Amino acid sequence: MKTYFIDEQQQLPLVIEPDGDKSAEGLKEYIRKNHKELLDKMYKHGAILFRGFDISSPKVFEEISVLIDPNLKNDYLGTSPRDKVAGTDYVFSASELPGFYPIPQHCEMSYMKNKPIKLFFYCNVEPEYGGETPICNFRKVYNELDSEVKREFEKRGLKLIRNYSAPGKRSKFNLWELKSWPDIFHTTDKEEVEKQFRKYEVDFAWKENGDLRLTHTNDAVVEHPITREKVWFNHTQVFNIDAASIEYEFIHQRQKRLKTFMMKWFLNVATKLKKRGTSPEEQSMNMLFADGTEIPNKYIRNIEETIWKNMVIFPWKKNDLLAIDNLGTSHGRLPYEGKRQIMVCWSEE
Ligand SMILES: [Fe+2]
Known part of the structure; x- marks a missing residue:
């Protein structure tokens, strides 16, 4: 696997890309073998972006997320309107709020007693304009x-x-x-x-x-x-x-x-x-x-x-999977126009 940072100065997110086999099965095998090391890196840097793999559907996204953290949850008491994605147990649309709405940086459900410990985002359809999911080391x-x-x-x-x-x-x-x-x-x-x-x-x-x-x-x-x-x-x-x-x-x-x-x-x-x-x-x-x-x-x-001084903004690529340590790293959404389909699932303790 190839690794590098999108933003060298912020050391965020750590990108993992295939250097040969880009199949979802290959990625699953890699996660199984390197699980502890991956979690250590996630806590150290705040987020890992898996890019260039054949994560070809929301279902595969769910299968990979569950390998990183088996405790996925699907109760939601937040404020953002979300729809469950068909064919999955834990995947939701990231937000159904209109595209011009700003979603400032936040650690998911920071105000709830049970907060997500990890968040997983998936790019099913790349945004046409804007619509990045910036992240920030809180x-x-x-x-x-x-x-x-x-x-x-x-x-x-x-x-x-x-x-x-x-x-x-x-x-x-x-x-x-x-x-x-x-x-x-x-x-x-x-x-x-x-x-x-x-x-x-x-x-x-x-x-x-x-x-x-x-x-x-x-x-x-x-x-x-x-x-x-x-x-x-x-x-x-x-x-x-x-x-x-x-x-x-x-x-x-x-x-x-x-x-x-x-x-x-x-x-x-x-x-x-x-x-x-x-x-x-x-x-x-x-x-x-x-x-x-x-x-x-x-x-x-x-x-x-x-926050804006430390925020890392990068465009989505189709099939990206962004895994975030929600207890130290925030995410948000920039306004967008046209098509955009970003999905989310999360784990709790
Ligand atoms: Fe959020």
């Missing part, structure tokens, strides 16, 4: 954050808020609006939904108007269970009300199109209006400090700057 992000930001987040912890509207009450004019709660939890039975929250230990409250609020209180920084390094392990840059507008500034710097300029401008204005009309706790999604106080805008900017 241990490095922690180290390079402004010391005041680091101190405040470590001391104060975080509260994630998600407000889901009641059936039929969803606004068409709120960009941040999540699905209504029956749409996301696939039932209108409140008791059934509550059972799921109890199982996953999610705090919930029904509001008088039928809306549902979920909250998660977490540390902002955790220790990596294997390498013992501190990791920036939270969704502030995804859920904080100021984050999307700042994220689009960076997206525009990269993609430099009229569309991204318009989105940047629009999000800037929309965020200001949204904050004026709705309290921090009533936003569709928001990240606050654990005591309910707002996170200063300059902190969000410092986090975004540090």
Whole structure:
């Protein structure tokens, strides 16, 4: 096998390519024989990209992922709309969110009690324009954050808020609006939904108007269970009300199109209006400090700057399989146009 880094400076991701046999069976054999060494490399560098192999279907993708980690899971209580891929037990579409939506860097489900320990992405159809899945070393992000930001987040912890509207009450004019709660939890039975929250230990409250609020209180920084390094392990840059507008500034710097300029401008204005009309706790999604106080805008900017400085962006190639150590390395999605089919599966402890 040939190995190299896509980004030498970040040492991320480690690419493994065939130097002869590129069959899926050959790759499976290689993984079986070198399993421990592969896991050590994944923890050290954060991600491994298997490129150039005949990973010819979602089913083969699943078979290879399960060899790397046998504990694949298929319960999903996150916020991104996902569809299960036919013919597999554990593979989902990565996100059904519209292509212009930014998905900022995050470690998958960092706010849940049971979080994925490894993530596997698969490129079934290469994006026509954009649509990369950038990754970032969140241990490095922690180290390079402004010391005041680091101190405040470590001391104060975080509260994630998600407000889901009641059936039929969803606004068409709120960009941040999540699905209504029956749409996301696939039932209108409140008791059934509550059972799921109890199982996953999610705090919930029904509001008088039928809306549902979920909250998660977490540390902002955790220790990596294997390498013992501190990791920036939270969704502030995804859920904080100021984050999307700042994220689009960076997206525009990269993609430099009229569309991204318009989105940047629009999000800037929309965020200001949204904050004026709705309290921090009533936003569709928001990240606050654990005591309910707002996170200063300059902190969000410092986090975004540090992430974008360390992010590795590379185009997908058909049949790529990207295996990520979710406890130390984040992923996201850049806006795209045209066809794109990226699939995902994940493992838990
Ligand atoms: Fe994700």
